[in-house]
């Protein structure tokens with residue numbers, strides 16, 4: 001496949017993703033709870049368990065559909081001793097605390113019946129220390145058939161005080177796979193195949209993509225597409241992702257580079273609109289157009305402080321960034337609980353249990369996020385249209401989304417005073433405000449820390 005032939009799954013362009021950390025979303029079955037679960041609502045510590053599971057997600061699908069999301073990304077669900085499950089023990093079995101394989105089958109069937117998609121987290125850089133192949137190496141040393149599946153210095157495995165094997169970020173509980181060994185790659189490809197073939201998952205999010213050999217990542221994408229040409233392969237990439245697209249290795253990336261700009265402009269106010277545009281344009285032009293439309297754009301994830309916390313609790317700033325996300329190309333994604341105003345510092349605080357009591361939720365944020373999702377789903381130009389920056393001055397940002405005759409102008413005012421924005425030709429004239437549902441004309445009044453989404457009238 002050459003770069004010219006690089007194409008990405010069509011369904012992703014219409015997706016609204018929702019990321020779930022299953023241990024913390026909803027406890028649908030107390031029977032499968034691990035020993036020692038903490039009371040729901042308590043602040044999490046790094047090793048806390050609360051009992052969330054896949055049955056809980058099934059029970060909350062009405063909620064998710066009411067919000068408007070149509071695709072889920074779950075952090076890892078396979079057998080592992082931790083609450084985050086990035087230390088896999090068995091790639092072919094869903095953890096019993098999440099309900100086992102049967103619960104996944106029921107979740108997928110319920111999602112597909114609602115025309116919703118699901119992407120699982122593939123942790124292929126490393127496994128957990130309790131993985132049987134690593135345990136075999138610990139017990140048998142160099143005579144283990146899996147000795148060359150890891151990278152070990154010496155004649156036996158030493159875990160403490162310093163591991164003598166390559167492990168993720170130096171964490172001894174996460175030994176890295178030796179991807180130079182073709183048997184290792186084949187084993188991991190069999191995982192990729194299995195869950196697409198037997199369980200019909202719709203794609204993989206690849207954990208720590210930047211730590212993986214590009215050829216291995218490209219092969220994962222190939223294997224996934226062999227099983228289902230519409231499978232979505234999403235890379236976790238913190239830096240600029242240009243080279244991953246040049247390798248045709250992923251369909252999109254978790255857009256942490258865009259997130260940096262959103263934090264600097266919307267949350268912290270450190271940049272003016274021109275700096276923000278320069279940042280966004282720089283990324284936009286370095287990625288293939290296809291990938292710009294299928295990269296996963298986010299305000300939050302399990303690895304970052306909550307966006308509302310980065311905004312120091314200013315709801316208006318959070319909503320301004322959300323308005324940008326839902327009117328910008330790419331696949332907008334909500335980190336569970338952001339839509340009801342959840343806060344939290346970095347891990348483990350950003351992984352609190354979901355607040356299901358309505359009196360604890362910010363219903364204003366919920367209703368505006370829900371409306372932004374509705375607008376995006378109703379207006380094809382917001383999902384698939386061309387995007388052009390129109391104006392950037394101080395804290396005011398204007399851009400256009402256009403598909404065929406449909407033109408939508410977004411005006412953002414990140415400043416603390418209301419402004420009157422005169423829109424330049426050729427988008428001057430009469431408009432219809434899609435949020436306020438009223439006709440207006442240029443100049444457009446925009447309140448402090450507010451936005452307007454305007455359909456151009458013919």
Ligand SMILES: [Ca+2]
Pocket residue numbers: 027028029030031032033051052053097
């Ligand atoms: Ca449970």
